[in-house]
Amino acid sequence: MFIALIAAAWLGEQVQDSLAQKRPPASPSESAKASPRKEGTPRKQTGLSADPYTVGFVTGTPQCTEFGIAQDIAATLAGGQETGPHGEVALRVLPIVGNGGTRNVLDVLTLAGADVAIAPVVLVDRLRERGTFGDISDKLAYIAPLYIEEFHLLARPEIASLTDLAGKRVNLGEDGSAGAILGRDVLNRLGVKISESSLGPEAALDGLRKGDLSATLLVSGKPVGFLTRASQADGIHFLPIPYSLELLHQDYLPSTLRHEDYPNIIAADASIDTIAVKSALFVYNWPARNERFGLLELFVQTLFTRFPEFLTDAHHPKWREVNLAALLPGWRRFRPAQRWLLQQSGGEAALRKAFGRFLEEKPTANPPDREELFRDFLRWRERNPGK
Known part of the structure; x- marks a missing residue:
């Protein structure tokens, strides 16, 4: 079944439409209250001497699950590698603090040392559709879809429903973040x-306790370690966000926060309805001749090969939602990730079987011709993944 899934994923994809680091000043598109506007297509910094052994991984704030996921990857991939004569390793992963939103995407598009990022799919889709950063269709690719990120809306005791927030001061997160x-x-x-505020997670929770805020929102995969340390004694609770099929179905998913996720905030046997968005691991689509392409190819191969290690209890439970072979409609998969999936046991055999059915309608001459045609076919599919 796994073999069939890998092969089907590769074939199906071909028909799809195809801490801390210094950053440049925020673009006008990141203003919290301004409508997105088109900017010139950003250029990737190539003149800087990026570390040839280090993959820059842009995440959310240190309080968020996404940062923890990057740390999981960094720590796991650091083990089991042979070191060079000076203790160097062939592959390092460096988590870079982002905001989980547009800044993550902009960093990958522009910074020489920023290679991959976790970001909500709906947000990246909008940046592409609206041309906020110009045409990014060929600049970004995806390695794999990840997990869903839930909306965590914490409120003071006197706030019982969304309607109670009308006119109240509510924190949505820093400008350009997924929450904002x-x-x-x-x-x-x-x-x-609402009256919108733009604070970081720690400051927002403090403001909620003091009564400076009526509610605060955090969009991140549950359970968020930072929130598991909060409790009802702080005078806060999760506010339900009702899922409206009519108003939200195109971009959002229904989800639930349970006692098992936040035992200090949600009572036993209770649950809170909320919404969520899909996230994915995006990568700068370096040309194959660039040395960064080779580094990212090693990153993909190592991550995918050691993926079962992330499914243990020692790692965040969100890893168990990840299906490496899943597709991301409308985006092209990064070529090394696509090849790895194909090369798994039975993957190429399944592709050859499908290719054989294709040739039945268009017979070719002899076996050598057929083999050469198959190799040409693979090269053509790699150059034209949307065909």
């Missing part, structure tokens, strides 16, 4: 007008 962009979108769709 998607939270504003959801509240607007549901007709809830």
Whole structure:
């Protein structure tokens, strides 16, 4: 079944439409209250001497699950590698603090040392569709879809529903973050007008305790370690976000927060309805001749090969939602990831079988011709993954 899944994923994909680091100043598109505007296509910094052994991994804030996922990868991949004469390893992963939103994408598009990023799919789709950073269709690819990121809306005791937030001060997160962009979108769709604040997670939780805020939103994969340390004694609770099929179905998913996720906030046998968005691991689509391409190829091969290690209890439970062979409609998979999936046991055999059915309608001469045609076919498919 696994073999069939890998082969089907590769074949199906071909028909798809195809801490801390210094950053440049925020672009105008990241203004929390301004409508997205088109910018010139950003250029990747290539003049800087990026570490040839280090993959820069842009994540969310250190309080978020996405940062923890990057740390999981960095720590796991660091083990089991042979070192050079000076202790150097062939592959390092460096988590880079981002905001989980547009800054993650912009960093990958521009910074020489930023190679991959976790970002909500709906947010990256919008950046491409609106041309916020120009045409990014060929600049970004995906390595694999990841997991869903839940909306965590914490509120003070006197706030019982979304309608109670009307006119109240609500924190959606730092400008350009997933919470700021998607939270504003959801509240607007549901007709809830708020007074918006733009604080980081720690400051927002403190403001909630003191009564400076009525609610605060964090978009991140559950359970968020930072929130597991909060409790009802702080005078806060999770506020339900009702899922509206009519208003939210195109971009959002229904989800649930349970006692098992946050035992200090949610009572036993209780649950809180919320919404979520899909996330994915995006990568800068370096040309094959670039040395960064080779580094990222090693990163993909190592990550995929050692993926079962992430499914143990020692790692975040969100890893168990990840299906490496899943597709991301509308995006091209990074070529090394695509090849790795194909090369798994039975993958190429399945492709050859499908190719044979194709040739039945268009017979060729003899076996040598057929073999050469198959190799040409593979090269053509790699150059034209959307065909």
